[in-house]
Amino acid sequence: MSAATTTDAQVSFRRPSGVRTTKNAIATVYVFLATALAVIPLAWVLYTVISKGIRLVLTQEWWLQSQRGITPRREGGGAYHAIVGTVEMALICAAIAVPIGILGAIFLIEYAKGTKVARAVSFTVDILSGIPSIVAALFIYALFITIFGLGRSAVAVSLALVLLMLPVVLRSTEEMLKLVPNELREASYALGVPKWKTILRVVIPTAFAGIMTGIMLGLARVMGETAPLLILVSYAVGINFSPTSDTMGALPTMINSGRDQAPQLPGYERVWAAALTLILISMLLNLLARFIARASKLKEK
Amino acid sequence: MAVTDTDATERVEPQPAAALDPSLSPAAGHVEHMHTPVPKVIHHAAAAPATIDQVDRAPRGVKLAKISRTGDRVFRALATTAGLSIVLLVLFVGIFLLALALPSLRADQDNFFTSRNWTVSGADLAFGIAGLLWTTVLSSVLAMAIAVPIAVGVALCLTQYLHKRASGPVSFVVDLLAAVPSIIFGLWGLTVLGPFLAPAAVWLTSKIGWIPLFSENVDPKGSVFVAAVVLAIMILPIVSAISRDVFAQTPRDHIEAALSLGATRWEVIRTAVLPYGRSGVISASMLGLGRALGETIAVMIILTTPAPSSPFSPSIFAGGETFASKIANNAAEFDSPSKTGAYIAAGLVLFVVTFAVNAMARIIAERGGAKS
Numbered sequence: 001m002s003a004a005t006t007t008d009a010q011v012s013f014r015r016p017s018g019v020r021t022t023k024n025a026i027a028t029v030y031v032f033l034a035t036a037l038a039v040i041p042l043a044w045v046l047y048t049v050i051s052k053g054i055r056l057v058l059t060q061e062w063w064l065q066s067q068r069g070i071t072p073r074r075e076g077g078g079a080y081h082a083i084v085g086t087v088e089m090a091l092i093c094a095a096i097a098v099p100i101g102i103l104g105a106i107f108l109i110e111y112a113k114g115t116k117v118a119r120a121v122s123f124t125v126d127i128l129s130g131i132p133s134i135v136a137a138l139f140i141y142a143l144f145i146t147i148f149g150l151g152r153s154a155v156a157v158s159l160a161l162v163l164l165m166l167p168v169v170l171r172s173t174e175e176m177l178k179l180v181p182n183e184l185r186e187a188s189y190a191l192g193v194p195k196w197k198t199i200l201r202v203v204i205p206t207a208f209a210g211i212m213t214g215i216m217l218g219l220a221r222v223m224g225e226t227a228p229l230l231i232l233v234s235y236a237v238g239i240n241f242s243p244t245s246d247t248m249g250a251l252p253t254m255i256n257s258g259r260d261q262a263p264q265l266p267g268y269e270r271v272w273a274a275a276l277t278l279i280l281i282s283m284l285l286n287l288l289a290r291f292i293a294r295a296s297k298l299k300e301k
Numbered sequence: 302m303a304v305t306d307t308d309a310t311e312r313v314e315p316q317p318a319a320a321l322d323p324s325l326s327p328a329a330g331h332v333e334h335m336h337t338p339v340p341k342v343i344h345h346a347a348a349a350p351a352t353i354d355q356v357d358r359a360p361r362g363v364k365l366a367k368i369s370r371t372g373d374r375v376f377r378a379l380a381t382t383a384g385l386s387i388v389l390l391v392l393f394v395g396i397f398l399l400a401l402a403l404p405s406l407r408a409d410q411d412n413f414f415t416s417r418n419w420t421v422s423g424a425d426l427a428f429g430i431a432g433l434l435w436t437t438v439l440s441s442v443l444a445m446a447i448a449v450p451i452a453v454g455v456a457l458c459l460t461q462y463l464h465k466r467a468s469g470p471v472s473f474v475v476d477l478l479a480a481v482p483s484i485i486f487g488l489w490g491l492t493v494l495g496p497f498l499a500p501a502a503v504w505l506t507s508k509i510g511w512i513p514l515f516s517e518n519v520d521p522k523g524s525v526f527v528a529a530v531v532l533a534i535m536i537l538p539i540v541s542a543i544s545r546d547v548f549a550q551t552p553r554d555h556i557e558a559a560l561s562l563g564a565t566r567w568e569v570i571r572t573a574v575l576p577y578g579r580s581g582v583i584s585a586s587m588l589g590l591g592r593a594l595g596e597t598i599a600v601m602i603i604l605t606t607p608a609p610s611s612p613f614s615p616s617i618f619a620g621g622e623t624f625a626s627k628i629a630n631n632a633a634e635f636d637s638p639s640k641t642g643a644y645i646a647a648g649l650v651l652f653v654v655t656f657a658v659n660a661m662a663r664i665i666a667e668r669g670g671a672k673s
Contacts, residue, residue, distance in 0.1 A: 031461075034458065104380070104387055106380045131394065226597065
């Protein structure tokens with residue numbers, strides 16, 4: 001009896017057949033290989049950009065000087081003008097996109113939850129988040145430059161970026177508002193606090209960390225966009241603070257305008273240094289977003 | 302004693318305005334079981350056999366603080382405006398692009414959908430999108446074919462194989478891939494990845510070059526193939542993040558049922574995890590496809606623009622132009638309305654295609670969500 005159990009009893013605890021074990025092993029190897037393959041590009045891109053750009057980024061003038069009067073054959077100059085442009089356009093964009101995004105999320109969750117209108121709005125937000133940046137840029141070009149007759153300007157770029165940042169802010173705010181416990185709202189109503197004050201004083205502060213995460217991610221996305229810059233503003237090598245002028249520097253266009261140079265020229269190294277600066281800003285915003293999300297009191301179930 | 306009494310009355314008594322119009326009440330639409338009339342009726346039933354309406358209008362001797370509802374109305378209007386303006390925005394994008402593209406489309410002497418020609422300067426317009434459409438779809442589909450199997454593998458590894466402590470940092474690194482701006486992927490693709498992949502492209506052409514898709518190795522560095530690999534890297538974090546979320550939601554019961562029947566880990570995945578997450582993965586792939594179709598600057602930097610008169614090549618090792626790269630490449634030359642209109646027409650097609658792909662992704666995700 002005891003000897004026979006391993007071979008022909010009703011219950012068999014044999015190892016799975018050879019084919020099944022092999023398939024399982026192949027699947028295991030495959031998923032780990034895929035994961036390794038997915039991590040390689042990031043490491044490779046970071047290595048390339050850091051090794052080619054770190055020397056200039058570590059110098060002081062890179063952060064304090066512009067490219068005015070610097071030709072590709074000359075050493076020197078910095079990315080100050082481009083950093084100013086990138087940050088300024090992103091901030092103008094955020095000033096428009098953040099209020100609309102948060103209000104839109106409040107509409108979806110606090111006022112129109114479960115209605116057909118909410119479904120329609122939510123659907124268009126999905127469409128908006130899939131709009132290519134070049135289409136957003138063409139739309140602003142069509143509206144402001146062809147129809148309104150205004151010239152190219154940094155503000156036009158900011159407006160095109162609004163279309164790209166809006167869905168990011170709205171979606172993350174919406175997710176956070178969903179997580180705010182209903183008991184908090186009810187407690188506030190029971191004390192006679194009007195709904196709008198409840199939203200502003202109770203709901204939004206509770207979801208604040210999540211909303212900040214969305215804003216950071218949105219900023220990181222729009223700062224790296226190139227297509228609207230190509231269509232809506234000209235690249236300037238000098239420092240320019242005015243958002244209404246038709247030329248302004250930005251890190252993506254700084255990379256784009258210098259990328260055709262011969263690799264031996266000093267100007268080519270500046271392209272990679274600009275790329276490293278852009279990655280640094282973008283990664284910093286992403287890490288900050290994650291840090292805020294982790295510190296948040298609201299946790300997803 | 303008297304103080305407690307008034308307090309109690311005030312707490313039970315609803316706001317006059319809110320009682321008349323339930324939609325003004327902050328609780329409206331939130332909690333179904335919290336009917337305001339219930340305490341109201343009990344409170345007044347003994348006092349006077351009046352109709353509820355009359356009772357509401359005359360809160361006999363009880364002093365209630367006036368709460369202004371103006372703030373509510375204003376805030377509600379603001380939020381509604383914001384919500385509806387997003388719908389209008391998307392409508393406007395379609396309408397304005399169409400309005401500006403129409404004059405050029407009317408003046409177009411070639412067939413817009415079948416011509417590969419692109420003559421937009423001067424008086425005679427003759428342009429079509431066949432070439433752009435081919436390169437756009439070819440590069441995006443190829444990118445999806447590369448990215449989706451890897452992304453699914455990553456998502457399975459993170460949810461089914463790795464311990465939670467290890468999967469956190471790994472998914473963080475994969476997500477960070479999405480933080481790299483596309484222009485940097487373009488620069489890297491042209492200078493590093495292109496030369497690296499060139500020998501593989503040459504080898505493939507020499508072995509299976511008789512298939513049109515792999516024929517004539519025109520430009521191994523600036524080919525659709527390199528662009529597709531870079532696009533695959535760019536959409537990988539999107540597809541893997543969504544797949545990961547779906548796989549993580551697989552009901553524990555399904556997995557344990559499969560395990561109890563003696564399934565190996567792969568069989569658990571095949572019978573429980575993959576069927577559950579299928580619609581999510583398809584939806585994620587469509588979102589990735591939409592992103593790849595519209596990607597501009599990375600593709601523009603990598604792809605070699607063929608000479609205007611060069612013959613059509615179906616090969617993935619040839620250069621080409623996508624909708625987005627064509628528009629961005631010529632952005633500096635938007636001078637006449639007819640010329641701009643031609644590029645806007647190309648942008649409109651891109652908008653319609655990405656709209657369709659994203660709408661499909663949403664519908665698939667909703668169907669799948671309703672089923673489970």
